[in-house]
Amino acid sequence: MKYDFDEIIDRTGTNAMNTDGFRQYIFNATEDMKFPFKDEEFIRMWIADMEFATPPEIREAVKERLDRKIMGYSQVFDPAYYEAVSNWMNRYYDWSFPKEHLETSHGIIPALYELVEYICKPNEKVLIVTPSYGFFKSAAEHNHLELVCSDLINEQGHYSIDFADFEAKASDEQVTLCIFCNPHNPSGRVWTTEELQRVGEICLNHNVWVISDEIHCDLLRTGRKHTPLSKLFPDTDRIVTCMSPSKTFNMAGLMFSNVIIANEGLRTIWQTRHYGFKNPLSIAATQAAYEHGDEWLKQLKTYLDDNFAFVDQYVKRYLPQAVFHIPEATYLAWIDIAAYVPQNVNLPLFFAEQAGVLLEDGHMFVANGGGCIRLNLACPRSVIEEGLRRISTVLVHKNEGEPVQV
Numbered sequence: 250m251k252y253d254f255d256e257i258i259d260r261t262g263t264n265a266m267n268t269d270g271f272r273q274y275i276f277n278a279t280e281d282m283k284f285p286f287k288d289e290e291f292i293r294m295w296i297a298d299m300e301f302a303t304p305p306e307i308r309e310a311v312k313e314r315l316d317r318k319i320m321g322y323s324q325v326f327d328p329a330y331y332e333a334v335s336n337w338m339n340r341y342y343d344w345s346f347p348k349e350h351l352e353t354s355h356g357i358i359p360a361l362y363e364l365v366e367y368i369c370k371p372n373e374k375v376l377i378v379t380p381s382y383g384f385f386k387s388a389a390e391h392n393h394l395e396l397v398c399s400d401l402i403n404e405q406g407h408y409s410i411d412f413a414d415f416e417a418k419a420s421d422e423q424v425t426l427c428i429f430c431n432p433h434n435p436s437g438r439v440w441t442t443e444e445l446q447r448v449g450e451i452c453l454n455h456n457v458w459v460i461s462d463e464i465h466c467d468l469l470r471t472g473r474k475h476t477p478l479s480k481l482f483p484d485t486d487r488i489v490t491c492m493s494p495s496k497t498f499n500m501a502g503l504m505f506s507n508v509i510i511a512n513e514g515l516r517t518i519w520q521t522r523h524y525g526f527k528n529p530l531s532i533a534a535t536q537a538a539y540e541h542g543d544e545w546l547k548q549l550k551t552y553l554d555d556n557f558a559f560v561d562q563y564v565k566r567y568l569p570q571a572v573f574h575i576p577e578a579t580y581l582a583w584i585d586i587a588a589y590v591p592q593n594v595n596l597p598l599f600f601a602e603q604a605g606v607l608l609e610d611g612h613m614f615v616a617n618g619g620g621c622i623r624l625n626l627a628c629p630r631s632v633i634e635e636g637l638r639r640i641s642t643v644l645v646h647k648n649e650g651e652p653v654q655v
């Protein structure tokens with residue numbers, strides 16, 4: 250079957266954050282915030298969900314579950330769920346874990362909030378590398394814990410871990426947890442096994458737990474290989490792995506993820522305190538993703554590869570002073586445009602008001618992201634072409650101050 254990633258899908262009236270939540274999420278504003286563009290005129294390249302139809306195999310599984318007519322309280326009881334997850338991990342990552350280590354959550358963000366509470370004591374600290382997905386900071390703040398940031402080294406857009414700094418911060422006795430993003434949002438790095446080995450050794454040697462957030466692990470550029478952190482440390486139970494097909498198959502709204510907890514004590518706390526009931530449609534969808542998602546994912550990766558190649562060529566030609574490299578994973582383009590705009594410009598507001606493009610910028614990624622914008626490329630090529638046209642127009646002609654013609 251050939252999937253249509255060029256289809257333009259109307260999401261209005263579906264309570265989508267993507268179309269209706271941007272004023273509050275990006276601008277911390279109310280619904281009456283005005284722009285020179287109608288909402289439907291915006292090119293939306295901000296939040297990380299896709300503009301592609303959730304795979305038909307997954308939608309069919311949800312319909313089949315609906316046809317069972319009753320949607321009562323549910324949990325994952327059917328062993329077929331673990332089989333589906335386990336087969337996927339074996340096939341894609343040559344990695345396995347015991348069935349009893351597998352827990353589920355209402356999404357990875359909620360899992361992070363809970364795990365930080367269950368792992369850390371009051372007045373302890375949480376270590377992350379920056380720039381970072383903003384909810385890593387929120388998970389620490391939600392639990393009233395100090396966040397410790399280790400800035401990634403940025404060499405002309407190539408990001409790497411500053412291991413001296415990372416270890417210095419991990420050696421602080423108050424640092425008891427590291428939330429590590431593997432692959433990394435927003436840089437798109439797929440950490441090498443050597444980098445992962447060093448991160449794990451530093452953390453474990455300094456008695457720092459690790460939550461390895463691997464939600465982006467299926468979304469690799471062709472030829473790239475993901476290694477679950479836990480796979481490199483089979484003898485430790487101090488690494489918690491969070492994964493979900495929600496990012497891979499565009500079903501984040503179903504709020505369902507896997508949390509692999511090797512440590513028995515932590516697992517007991519999770520089982521005692523975590524609200525165990527789950528949405529039966531989410532269970533059906535997630536199992537179907539792992540059982541039937543291969544071909545869609547294969548075609549998605551090719552489409553994304555082509556989108557990234559297009560953006561790479563476009564930026565080289567029309568924004569030659571920007572710094573951009575095709576990321577090894579994710580569907581997010583992280584572009585340093587500092588050469589085109591003064592540091593004090595509010596980039597999301599600038600592009601929303603001048604270009605009619607909704608995007609996120611480095612200030613939304615905790616620290617160490619100044620001058621950068623992040624573009625969601627999981628959308629039809631036609632949308633990307635228009636978004637880039639508008640962005641390059643206002644950057645090149647920014648002093649004219651007139652909104653771009655849509």
Ligand SMILES: Cc1ncc(COP(=O)(O)O)c(C/N=C2\CONC2=O)c1O
Nearest residue numbers: 296297356357358382434462464501506
């Ligand atoms: C590293 C990482 N962890 C967790 C999540 C969310 O997991 P969920 O709660 O949906 O299971 C995201 C989504 N990233 C987003 C979502 O919008 N913009 C982003 O960068 C993410 O990038």
